[in-house]
Amino acid sequence: MVLGSIYALLALSWVVIYQGTRVLNFGIGQLMFLGALFMSTTSGLPYVAALVISLGAVGVIAGVTYMVAVRPLTGREPFSAAVLAIGVSIMMTAVADMAWGPNLRNLRRPIHPHPIRLWGAGTNTYQLATVALTILVVGGLLIFFRYTALGLKMRAAQENPLLASQRQINVFGVFGLAWALSGVLAALAGISYATTSVVSPDLTNLGLVGIAPALIGGFQSIGGAAIGAFLIAFIDVLGTKYIGGGSDDAVVFAAVLLLIAFRPHGLIVRREARRV
């Protein structure tokens, strides 16, 4: 469940951007890293204030990245934007390195991790809080995209940008907002993970992990990405238990390949995504 939570936040980060702009943002790991770095820098502030500032800062960086770098590529092959995203992520790593230096950093825990047993397995209160937070985020996003004016505008812009712009929706603004939202989700995943570990550049590798649940759940569906995340976590644990600890990535991506062979669009597909 805990592993699934981190995967879910990452998968949502991939899905929110892809849904909006059809871009695979390979810089999500860097956004995770930046979120954790901002959180370590704001350690003198009350926890919630530090969290809001850190998430906001990464959201702004992601939104500005779209406006400055990705938006000018509108109309070109999505491949160009994906390559550009890789370039931007390399630059982000270099800038983070210059700004924060190479020392590993710690994040404080918002709650003390009391060990508890749950269905025979050991976990702790912090991990359960992470799961609860993820469920809230998934629920919040579902409500946001279905019932709020801004969420509906975002969906409209995503489904038919031309029609949406004719209805006076600021399409580029909406897409920028999708990137910012994705940045916030990636930063939240980075902070959640780094709180149980240390803040190190290794976080950037984890960003790519989120693509697996997004592929399984379908890049078109928030609920599907969340289900995919918990499915991937389950496969990961099974692989570790029955094949060995070093094999879990291979097992996870083998499962992804198998699923894609039978359901190329993932488990949950919106009808319009299959139109030809």
Add this chain to the structure above:
Amino acid sequence: MNVRLARRATGAVFLAVSCIAAAACSSSAKSAPQSSGATDSAPTSATASSVAASGPAYKIGYAGDMTGSLSNFGQPMYNGFKTEIDAVNKAGGVNGHQIDLVLQDYHADVNAARLAVNTLHNEGALAMFGGLSGSAWGPLASLASQDQMAQITIGVSDSQIVPPQPYVYSSQLAASSQASLMLQFLQQKLGPGSHSVAFIGFSSSYVQGFVSSLQAQIQSLGWKLVSNQTIPTSATNVSTQAQSIVSAKPDAVLGYLLDPSVPLTVTALTDSGFSGLIVNSVAGDQESTFKAVNNKNFYALMSYVYPLDPTVPGAVSMIQQAKGAGTTAGDESIWFTAGYAQGLLAVAALKGCGSNCTGASYNQALEAIGTVDAKGLTGDLALSPTRHRAIAAGEFAQWDSSKGLAVPVTGWLKTNVGVTQ
């Protein structure tokens, strides 16, 4: 037209940001790493004017993990090395010669490492220091004697050092030495008798070598290895492995875990009900790791002291030198000290090499170093014709939350395993 203008403007802004970033990189006051191929003429203009160098500069190569997956170890290590070289240059150099430090960034990649060796050899470097990655420097060690350019790295395997191979040196504990020291520590903590031990480590050939040595040494003690668990290099969840370990009921858990995996693993073990000793290797012994773990049952092996340890005079003077040289970036990392110790070896060999130093004579000088005064930064820093592993001692540390510092709980423990004296 407006769209084209906007695109050009965006491109210009992007280019400008990149240029500013590049400029900031090269002029960073925090001594940011130089890009691949940079030549670092160490003395500043102010220093150079006060130093009378009588001959051409000695060229010393450095292959660093300045970018890539090991950069958070590689950058501090380079800055530690540079601190010593800069200090020596400032004091007039060695034998009347300045030291020209030539940096190559190989970003933990074996192909880039191969290129770095070629470049350093072509530039006439006497020897090459640095080198963290086992997957890079293991395969490339054979080039050292071929090029007559000694490689003093961290990444070579035990079998490349014992028996000593020409021109190949290590400045880190052997995997087998670490296993020996960890078992010595457990004997101290657990007392006499037979004990059961579990192991958890990341997936790599180097760690497999460690486990083989650990198994052999455990067997010779009459102890039992009751569980052997592997985790990925970038682990996100180790609860399955932790539960397997706890169900085997070991007296202690030994780890070969990288820093980011240590807190995850210790938490998973304690959450699963384990309350015994957890002892990690030198792979995960950073101050921030101890702080994140914050567990009185967790210990880690250290082959070098923390750079910011105020109780070690050698560390205090090292940091003062770093402040003078502007090379303090990464000074919270133990790898800073490891780099500085490599600098001590580099300078000691230059002293013995004389004015007409070549790659071959520098190699002889390395073997003739004997014991170097490490100023308390490590327990035993020495090289000889039969000993190509400079380090043969380690101490164990535990987090002291009242001091906010990881403090040594043993003196320097020595071992002959993995080292020929």
